[in-house]
Amino acid sequence: MNTEAITAPARLRLGDQARLASVGIRSRPLRAALSALGIAIGVAAIVAVLGLSSSSQAGLLAEIDRLGTNLLKATNGQTLSGKEAQLPREAPARLSMLDPVEQVAHVGTVADAKAYRSPLVPATHTNGLQIRAASLNLPSVIATGIAHGRWLNEASATKPVTVLGATAAQRMGIDRVYPGQRVWLGGQWFYVAGILRPAVLTTEIDTSALIGYPAARQYLNHTGVSNGKPADGHPSTVYVRAVTERVGAVQSVLARTANPKAAGEVDVSQPSDALTARAAAEGAFNSLFLGLGAVALIVGAVGVANIMIISVLERRSEIGLRRALGATRRQIRTQFLAEAVALALIGGAVGVTAGVAATAVYAKTQGWAVVIPVESWVGGIASAILIGALAGLLPAIRAARLSPTEALRTV
Incomplete structure (x- = not known):
């Protein structure tokens, strides 16, 4: 065994x-x-x-991907003396002539004009809101839309009519648009035509009360000079949609095209970079x-x-x-x-x-x-x-x- x-x-x-x-x-x-x-x-x-x-x-x-990486932004920078520079009135037209550029829109900040819910709001309570004159094609270029109401047209752009950015409407306590609704812009009443959806790539639009250039000139003294005659005010930001494959090439010439005499006074950025950096x-x-x-x-x-x-x-x-x-x-x-x-x-x-x-x-x-x-x-x-x-x-x-x-x- x-x-x-x-x-x-x-x-x-x-x-x-x-x-x-x-x-x-x-x-x-x-x-x-x-x-x-x-x-x-x-x-x-x-x-x-x-x-x-x-x-x-x-x-x-x-x-x-939805908003696109082909949006470029040119803004007024500073002069050599440290003062705020000014984009030429012809900057949007010049940029639109570049071959790879598909769309151009622009806004102009109305200086010394503040936006309030009513004249009863203390002047110091600005809520960080700005009044900006806007070109009529702005929503399509910056890839946003209308949440309530309607956008400006050729008629309303000449009248005391405004469209509020998403954050501006929220801070004013406005969540819908109804006939006769008004806000106090630059010392007078403007009728509210609509409210924008959030502008993810251009957050400055969210905190803006947007009006037409003719209305800004007539009611808020946002004026400029063209050929020795009074004209609409200068843009402060130009938004450019370029062919995606040629964004780099457009970005390299954007400043000197917008302002050939002082390209160093133009700040150029690509808004989608901020989202990429956030990720x-x-x-x-x-x-x-x-x-x-x-x-x-x-x-x-x-x-x-x-x-x-x-x-x-x-x-x-x-x-x-x-x-x-x-x-x-x-x-x-x-x-x-x-x-x-x-x-x-x-x-x-x-x-x-x-x-x-x-x-x-x-x-x-x-x-x-x-x-x-x-x-x-x-x-x-x-x-x-x-x-x-x-x-x-x-x-x-x-x-x-x-x-x-x-x-x-x-x-």
């Missing part, structure tokens, strides 16, 4: 090892749930941070929140290690009995290590579910596409398993080192 075959310990199958690993979790579910909570929070933070960041950036990039800036906060998630994972690891050490102390009799019945040190070590990993895996799975759910809910409320990077949930699960293995290693080794006689003293 082969005595080695009789005395050799039986090899546990994977299913048996899984059942043994679940004994401690099933016998103490509340304690197991609390110890896995830290890992769940950490994994949820990692998944949610990466998911929300990716969804936000996807939403911003979609917004950029990058939001990604910069990822490291901070991922760090917080890592802290939560470490706290969870401490919790798992703690419960496993307590579990070893409480289950000394079980360990001794199993050793007396022939279980090897390796099998005892595998049992407790697998239990720690299972505990962490449960926390990781709950964390991934919570993180995905949080991302989906918030992204839907913001109108973003729900984007969950593969590395977020794979990394979350992998980090949970790693944390569980590291946290359970020392208690598992400690359990495996217990001799049957020492462990059975507690029976």
